[in-house]
Amino acid sequence: MPHADSALIPKGIQSKHDFWKLVADQLDALLEPHSNWVTTLSNASSLVYHALAAFHPHFGDDDRMVNWCGFYLESSHFPGPPPPQRTDNAPELLLGPFAGKPACQRIIAQQGRGVCADAFCSGKSVLVADVEAYPGHIACDADTRSELVVPLVLHGRTLGVMDLDCLAPDAFDDHDREGIERIVRIVVARAVWDLD
Numbered sequence: 001m002p003h004a005d006s007a008l009i010p011k012g013i014q015s016k017h018d019f020w021k022l023v024a025d026q027l028d029a030l031l032e033p034h035s036n037w038v039t040t041l042s043n044a045s046s047l048v049y050h051a052l053a054a055f056h057p058h059f060g061d062d063d064r065m066v067n068w069c070g071f072y073l074e075s076s077h078f079p080g081p082p083p084p085q086r087t088d089n090a091p092e093l094l095l096g097p098f099a100g101k102p103a104c105q106r107i108i109a110q111q112g113r114g115v116c117a118d119a120f121c122s123g124k125s126v127l128v129a130d131v132e133a134y135p136g137h138i139a140c141d142a143d144t145r146s147e148l149v150v151p152l153v154l155h156g157r158t159l160g161v162m163d164l165d166c167l168a169p170d171a172f173d174d175h176d177r178e179g180i181e182r183i184v185r186i187v188v189a190r191a192v193w194d195l196d
Contacts, residue, residue, distance in 0.1 A: 003043075006030045007050035014057050020179025023051045027183060031190045040191035042097040045070045048164070048183060049099035064168040067141060070098020071152070072107055072116050073160035077195050093120060093160060100165070103140040114138040119149035119161050125177050129170040141165060148172040150180045154188050159195075162187070 006026040049069040072093035091109040119126040128147045144165040152159040
């Protein structure tokens with residue numbers, strides 16, 4: 001099967017439970033064992049983004065579209081230029097592989113500094129029905145109305161988060177949270193992280 005076909009969703013898939021099982025199975029088949037984290041996260045974000053666009057019973061490409069799907073990674077784990085000088089010593093999340101419009105490049109990972117920061121700091125998934133009512137929400141895209149963020153945890157160490165934004169309010173539910181948590185477990189297990 002061509003790699004791009006991984007994101008095709010058969011018409012018979014109607015429930016979110018069946019959808020997320022299919023996407024997880026497709027991701028597991030798509031990813032090579034022990035691939036570099038950049039490769040793994042790139043294919044994961046693209047697959048999830050395009051599969052959701054093809055899942056018309058719940059999302060699709062209209063006003064229920066998931067308009068962003070990707071990763072933010074804690075900067076101290078990855079090589080690169082030093083972050084700008086700050087006095088708060090809070091961790092910083094850097095934009096990683098994603099699908100969608102351009103996004104914020106850096107997020108200060110302090111509780112109360114947005115959905116991604118809260119999921120990273122708590123180590124727990126955060127499901128937001130209305131981003132405009134969420135304290136500290138960071139609006140990378142003013143069209144986003146709901147959000148789901150799941151932390152990436154490896155051996156008790158939070159590496160970053162997977163973030164999904166949607167144009168519709170209250171778009172995500174516990175089926176989506178469980179589905180993305182399963183995707184994140186696959187990604188964390190299959191990627192080679194090269195952590196210091």
